Amino acid sequence: MERHYILFDTPERDLLYPFTHTRPVAACRVGILTIQEKWEHWLGTGVSHYTVPHLQEKFPLRRGEDTTVNVLISGHILPDAELVAAIMALRPEEELYKDNHLVAKVAQGKEVHLLPAASRKSYTGPVTGIFRPWDIFLQNDRAIREDFVMLTKGRTSAPLPEGIQVSNPEQVFLEPGAQVYSSILNAATGPIYIGRNALVMEGSMVRGPLAMGEGAVLKMGAKVYGATTLGPYCIGGGEIKNSVFFGYSNKSHDGYVGDAVIGEWCNLGGNTTCSNVKNNAGVVKVWMESKQSAEPAGQKCGVMMGDYSRCAINTMMNTGTVVGVSCNIFGAGFPPVFLPSFTWGHQVGTAAYRLPEALRDAAAWMGFKGRQLEDADRRILEAVFRETNTQRP
Known part of the structure; x- marks a missing residue:
């Protein structure tokens, strides 16, 4: 029977903002390859994505027939030989868990879902993934x-x-x-x-x-x-x-x-400098957009900058600064440690980056590298603009 390999997002994807505003978790790069590319190398075939609606157009889900075997794998997880072997051994209506977290499941048919399977197995080997x-x-x-x-x-x-x-x-x-x-x-x-x-x-x-x-x-x-x-x-x-x-x-x-x-599609202006260690050598706390609270990230953590964002020359950023999607950062002094998506400048009370201009400028920057802003990209940015509207002035 034909097998489709599908990398799925979990609700924890929101903890990886700003990067998962514009991509599934598996499209994040860590190492030389993205997580998706790693799985494709290990499996020897292409994979598709099961993600949130506004990303599904650009990162499509491959659907099969009644006889298709769908192998769903958490997009957070980095593959290795032992884990791949355990997943390949799964049969329809079996699922694999690690510490009560779903790692993979197998279901047969046209419909793709994450409903509980009939048989649950525990994986005892180590699992590496990205969750923050x-x-x-x-x-x-x-x-x-x-x-x-x-x-x-x-x-x-x-x-x-x-x-x-x-x-x-x-x-x-x-x-x-x-x-x-x-x-x-x-x-x-x-x-x-x-x-x-x-x-x-x-x-x-x-x-x-x-x-x-x-x-x-x-x-x-x-x-x-x-x-x-x-x-x-x-x-x-x-x-x-x-x-x-x-x-x-x-x-x-x-x-x-x-x-x-x-x-x-980010650009850091000349002499931009981003701190990664606090002066008191204390733990760096990073603002988690989806939780509206800060979490400790260890003693070293620099800037987290979402897609299509840019900062002016001589920008200085504090430890653990989070920059959302499509921000245009400029102005004197240090920006806040959290800049919502579509921020314009960084002074208190400044206007938001208006969507038509943000789309225009994103397309212009892509043009520098011979690329175009596709319709699917525009719709993703429009969705992020709507979803983050309450965070801006």
Whole structure:
């Protein structure tokens, strides 16, 4: 019987705002790949998504026939060999739990649902997942290492160019078209993966683990500490440490970002600096939009920035600042530690970012990288604008 693999969102998806405003959990990047891409590699086939209505158009659900076997897997969970084997062994009307959390279930038929199955099994192995925004950078070191092994197994790197200084070259992998000029790559601290047609400009200094997606760029003189991910077509410059850029975002200039997560289509103006440690070395508390309260995120946590958001030159952000979707941040002083989606400026009483202008500007920024704002993207942004309306002035 045909099997469909479906990554489902749980109600806990709301705890991953601002990133899950605009994508299912499984479309979040941690390591080299998104969670979806990891599962597709392990399963050897494509997957679809079972998510909230306003995302379902862009991230469709594949429906089958009466005989189709639907294997539903929590989109929060990162796969490994033991877990994949346990899921593959499930039969229709069986489900797999870990500590009372649904990990996977199998149901037959056209309809896709998460109703309780007839038989419940407990999984005794370890499970790794993302359930809070800061889990993304906390899990990034491990995820880069695991993805590196999976993507490079049995393959040979493109030749390392002359004129660069490399430590532990066996842990450096260049995809076809990747270019590195006059830089220092230290893979003694972790693997360095440089994707297809990515570029490391002159004078860059890198300590692994580092993942650069297709077309990503490190600007001249960049200083990068692991574990850092620059997703597809991201630009990195200045100083970056233990941060994840999902894709198509820019930190092109000097300034510091550490222990941070940056969504897609973001731009950090020159000399933007984001604190990741409190002066008293205390625990950083991060505002949880869905709970309307703050949660402890450990001693190190930088900025969490949602898709399509931008900040002006010389912006300074406090530890644990959360920036929603499609914010345009500018003005003197430190912004608040929580900026609702579609914030314009950051002074008290300023107007919201009006939706027509926000859509226009998002399309303009996408145009810089040869992309278009599709109708599905517009409808997602319109839905987020409506859902977050009460949070703005």
